[in-house]
Amino acid sequence: MKWVKRSFLSILSVVLLAGLLVACTDDEGSSDDDGNWTGTITIWDGPRWPDEDDNKYHWLEAKAAEYEEENEGIEIEIVQVPWAEMGDKLGVSIAGQSWPDIAPVDISGSAVSIDHIEQGVIESVDDLFTDEELDDFYENSLEAYTFNDQLYGIPNSITVHSMLLNLDLFEEQGVEPPADGKWTWDEFLNTAQELTFDRDGDGETDVYGFSTYILEGYYEAWPFFYKDGGQPLSDDLSEFTFNSPEAVKAIQDLADLKHEHDAAPETLGGNDVGGTFQAWANEEQRTVAMQPWATWAIQSAQSEYPTNFMVAEYPIGERSEHVTIGGVGGWIMFSQDSDGKREAVGDFMKYLSTTEEQYTMATEYGIFPARKSSADMDPYAENEQMARAQEMTSDVVMLPRHPEWKKIDEIIQGKLQTVFNGEKTAQEAMDEAQELVNDLLE
Amino acid sequence: MEGNKTLASTTVSNRDLKPPNKPIYQMKRNIWKEMKKNYSSYLFLLPKLVLFSLFIAFPVVWALVLSFQEYRVNGSIFIGLDNYISVFKSEAFMIALKNTALFTAVTVPFNIISALVVASLIFPLGKISQNFFRSAFYLPTVTSMVIIAMVWRWMYNYDFGLFNHILGWFGIESINWLGQSSTALWALIIMQCLIPFGVGIIMYLASMGAISNTLYEAATIDGAGAIKKWFYITIPLLKPTTLYLVLLSTIGSFQVFTQIIMMTGGGPDNATETLVHLIYKTGFRDFEFGLAAAQSVVLFLIILVFSVIQFRMLRHDE
Structure with missing residues (x-):
């Protein structure tokens, strides 16, 4: 019995020691005699476009292999993370201080935020580019990653929201779509009403002109709220301004598509993202003629749900210029302990963000490049709808970059839901939101 | 009389059964002695104990410590009771508490009573029928709540959901x-009420089997009908099971989460926000782990208080 006890204790000790050693191992690497850093760079990425073997990480694997070959002693470790889990996993990794070296992050609405920059979790990449190099990036894409005049990420892509119009339904009702996809609010309202119809004559509406949803973290409906000059927070982020007359009017206008004009279904302003898209794109439904969506929906309507559609701008109101909400995706570098590694990580990030790589991403993965030179290569020359959406990237306004934005967003979207379900007017809801948001802004 | 006197004098009171008071050092020595004597048993317990300590005990203690800190990546700061003050000042927490309390107040009694009634209806059936119903009512318990929530989300769909379809038959909008x-909250409550409480039914059936038939026979001789027997024999004798089930389902109801995240996300406008969903958001959306820990501790205390009250009320005349 004694030997059993001894063996058990020995094995337990070895396991615990091994665990301790593994836990204490750092991957900071080392520098050789020439001062070149050697070691492992860990990068997280989500699935992108597939190769012939259906490998959706082949692009990054190829770039990593190329980089390793050019830089002896540097190893790139790729961690595959599904996009749906990226935010949560990054959040948990930050909380546990076990972050990767590089990750793809849309800093405006993800687990990584301005707050983390303030806490020193994210490295500045200001010294990676010369001013001339920075001129090649769209200004709004750089703004998204700039905090206290420092750049905290390399913009890789810009996403936009645009209106998708089902042309079959336009044709069925004999309605002309807007010329060049540009229109005023009144024209949009008329079109939505004309596209609302009872197909089979049973007295019930079969197709509605317009629909969208309202949900925390989603902004498809929001460009409508900007149409008359409204915006959620003042420019200096000190005041809630979505209860201004111009914002309230715009919110009520959109809600009244359902409440007053019957041009939108009861589900307008609900929280069912998938159901809303299916109502527009699924051949078996097609019960809504116009919906606003982010870029992914264009590709989906070109492939998974083949639809005869056009891309249009959001209607213009008192503001008299088109505005859409967008996001910027890019690579960010997490806090590094050694200067050598910081330099190597930055170099690899740059390697992934060249004009050619952003062009490849655009043509293969369907993003809008953040580099002007990549956009100039005309990646969507043969894709009319994507090309039209790409034109809107210059009209993109970013969401307010307040450290408490997620909480502010939750309050606003919650109150917006009550406007769209008819429980409150836009004025009442936004006044209530003001009280709650101002507490966070103080 | 003599017999009674003898009986009384030989009755041992609870007080007499208490072990004699021993100095603590002696008790400690006894524990070590006991452990040494049965070390092989403790060795078998060790793996489970290590896992329990690592994944349950340590996180619980750590959450308590965290609740007095402002969590920051580069080092947390001790802030005393500030997180607890924030919890009680928070409108979101109060809304979540109110919603959770309403959810619990309706679903727990409904589930317990329905489980008792269903078990009572199944119990007299033959073996094959009993097994069939037992399995049928237990099925939702082994089905993932995610799947159940998805199905119910479809049933509540405005355009083509089952419920609106049925309302349409009666000309109701x-x-x-x-x-x-x-x-929204009532929709979730109805869903919870209509999902059979499988564990409750199975436990009630097992407990009913343990009730002696002679009690029912005696009651029959005394002229009691089925309903009287149910009220005066079955229900009182199932009290320990009821106590266990009430505690179990109260704790479960206070921790309602999956339905919320799958069906409403706490909306519209916090109408279905519940405590655990709020804690999840505070921790993993806002990354305010100190505040989330304080909310968890408060939830723990609420559950503890409710459990003690229920325990005392239901155990009163045992």
Whole structure:
């Protein structure tokens, strides 16, 4: 019995020691005699476009292999993370201080935020580019990653929201779509009403002109709220301004598509993202003629749900210029302990963000490049709808970059839901939101 | 009389059964002695104990410590009771508490009573029928709540959901079940009530089997009908099971989460926000782990208080 006890204790000790050693191992690497850093760079990425073997990480694997070959002693470790889990996993990794070296992050609405920059979790990449190099990036894409005049990420892509119009339904009702996809609010309202119809004559509406949803973290409906000059927070982020007359009017206008004009279904302003898209794109439904969506929906309507559609701008109101909400995706570098590694990580990030790589991403993965030179290569020359959406990237306004934005967003979207379900007017809801948001802004 | 006297004198009171008071050092020595004597048993317990300590005990203690800190990546700061003050000042927490309390107050009694009634109806059936119903009512318990929530989300769908379809037969206008503040929480409560409480039914059936038939026979001789027997024999003798089930389902109801995240996300406008969903958001959306820990501790205390009250009330005349 004694030997059993001894063996058990020995094995337990070895396991615990091994665990301790593994836990204490750092991957900071080392520098050789020439001062070149050697070691492992860990990068997280989500699935992108597939190769012939259906490998959706082949692009990054190829770039990593190329980089390793050019830089002896540097190893790139790729961690595959599904996009749906990226935010949560990054959040948990930050909380546990076990972050990767590089990750793809849309800093405006993800687990990584301005707050983390303030806490020193994210490295500045200001010294990676010369001013001339920075001129090649769209200004709004750089703004998204700039905090206290420092750049905290390399913009890789810009996403936009645009209106998708089902042309079959336009044709069925004999309605002309807007010329060049540009229109005023009144024209949009008329079109939505004309596209609302009872197909089979049973007295019930079969197709509605317009629909969208309202949900925390989603902004498809929001460009409508900007149409008359409204915006959620003042420019200096000190005041809630979505209860201004111009914002309230715009919110009520959109809600009244359902409440007053019957041009939108009861589900307008609900929280069912998938159901809303299916109502527009699924051949078996097609019960809504116009919906606003982010870029992914264009590709989906070109492939998974083949639809005869056009891309249009959001209607213009008192503001008299088109505005859409967008996001910027890019690579960010997490806090590094050694200067050598910081330099190597930055170099690899740059390697992934060249004009050619952003062009490849655009043509293969369907993003809008953040580099002007990549956009100039005309990646969507043969894709009319994507090309039209790409034109809107210059009209993109970013969401307010307040450290408490997620909480502010939750309050606003919650109150917006009550406007769209008819429980409150836009004025009442936004006044209530003001009280709650101002507490966070103080 | 003599017999009674003898009986009384030989009755041992609870007080007499208490072990004699021993100095603590002696008790400690006894524990070590005991452990040494049975070390092989403790060795077998060790793996489970290590896992329990690592994944249950340590996180619980750590959450308590965290609740007095402001969590920051580069080092947390001790802030005393500030997180607890924030919890009680928070309107969101109060809304979540109110919603959770309402959810619990309706679903727990409904589930317990329905489980008792269903078990009582199944119990007299033959073996084959009993097994069939036992399995049928237990099935939802082994089904993932994610799947159940998805199905119910479809049933509540405004355009083509089952409920609105049924309302349509009677000429009643469709209801935006999950989209209206006035109906969303009740929609979730109805869902919870209509999912059979499988564990409760199985436990009641097992407990009913343990009730002696002679009691029912005696009651029959005394002229008691089925309902009287149910009220005066079955229900009182099932009290320990009821106590266990009430505690179990109260704790479960206070921790309602999956339905919320799958069906409403706490909306519209916080109408279905519950405590655990709020804690999840505070921790993993806002990354305010100190505040989330304080909310968890408060939830723990609420559950503890409710459990003690229920325990005392239901155990009163045992």
